[in-house]
Amino acid sequence: MSELITQPWSWWFSGTMIAVIMFFLLYFGQSFGFSSNFRTICAASGLGKKTKIFDINWKAQTWNLVFLTGAIAGGFIAKQFLSTGAPVEISQATINDLSKLGFAAPVSLQPPEIFSLHAILSIKGFLVLAFGGLMVGFGSRYAGGCTSGHAISGLSELQLPSLIAVIGFFLGGLIMTFFILPYIFN
Amino acid sequence: MKFIKFLVLGIVFGIVMAKSEAISWFRIQEMFRFQAFHMYGIIGTALTLGVMGVALIKKFRIKNFRGNPILFYPKDNSVIRYLAGGTIFGLGWALSGVCPGPIVVNIGYGFFTMGIVFLFAIAGTYLYNLLKEKLPH
Numbered sequence: 001m002s003e004l005i006t007q008p009w010s011w012w013f014s015g016t017m018i019a020v021i022m023f024f025l026l027y028f029g030q031s032f033g034f035s036s037n038f039r040t041i042c043a044a045s046g047l048g049k050k051t052k053i054f055d056i057n058w059k060a061q062t063w064n065l066v067f068l069t070g071a072i073a074g075g076f077i078a079k080q081f082l083s084t085g086a087p088v089e090i091s092q093a094t095i096n097d098l099s100k101l102g103f104a105a106p107v108s109l110q111p112p113e114i115f116s117l118h119a120i121l122s123i124k125g126f127l128v129l130a131f132g133g134l135m136v137g138f139g140s141r142y143a144g145g146c147t148s149g150h151a152i153s154g155l156s157e158l159q160l161p162s163l164i165a166v167i168g169f170f171l172g173g174l175i176m177t178f179f180i181l182p183y184i185f186n
Numbered sequence: 187m188k189f190i191k192f193l194v195l196g197i198v199f200g201i202v203m204a205k206s207e208a209i210s211w212f213r214i215q216e217m218f219r220f221q222a223f224h225m226y227g228i229i230g231t232a233l234t235l236g237v238m239g240v241a242l243i244k245k246f247r248i249k250n251f252r253g254n255p256i257l258f259y260p261k262d263n264s265v266i267r268y269l270a271g272g273t274i275f276g277l278g279w280a281l282s283g284v285c286p287g288p289i290v291v292n293i294g295y296g297f298f299t300m301g302i303v304f305l306f307a308i309a310g311t312y313l314y315n316l317l318k319e320k321l322p323h
Contacts, residue, residue, distance in 0.1 A: 014206030015231025029250045035286040038311040066189040067196035074200015075294025088207050094216040109210040115299045132282025133303035137310025139275025143268050147285040156236030161261040161268050168272020176280035177218040
């Protein structure tokens, strides 16, 4: 039993749990959309005073900030109590492709080539994370949602705008993966 | 105390994201290279159940915990904002290996350098709002 918990969880169980979380949020009068938190943090930190778009009633979004806090705690619990620390078992084909870009086979969930302290102390390493975050934040607000708001909630409601957004997610992801990453890492 | 249910849901979300390895840069690379079913299985399962559940909520007019009907609001019609915004989001997703939820789950997991991604995601949100009037929507 404990092995069932500490090994990586199956796609079908994880996908089911995400749907369950979405339905609980609907039942509790809210909707599943994580990137709204970035806007809420902007508004709550007073940035809203300069741009009227942030001049929203951010306190109505407190539930989502609480959800965010829980997500941080969930990551901590998963690491401390529910995992063995074994490296992520991605396919050999991906390991081979990434080795051509200078990435060693996984030793944990994340590549030290990007996320170690050593990596981010170089200008290139810092810019990778900075631009990555900047585009995620900018793009999710421009598109009006992220993976949770569009790919899960919006598509579940069969909304055409969400389908267009998800097509964009993949368009951007494929361009980065096949045309830009080879120039950044080699 | 009315927020405790959202704390619990957030904790479950964080655990599921971490334990499914959906917070891993490697898994996102594997997904965009179409070299494993794993991520598609997670999203596909959530979506299949989501479509069925939303249809049932609409058909049977299921109410929320306050006794009000659960409503869904159509998003504004547009192509350019969803396609352009989505593409920019996708570029960032494949580069950093995280979408917004997993950013904070990673911080809890102990990958503290993800804090840079978090701060710049907030900066990106702010930047969008500065430029909003000049962008096509």
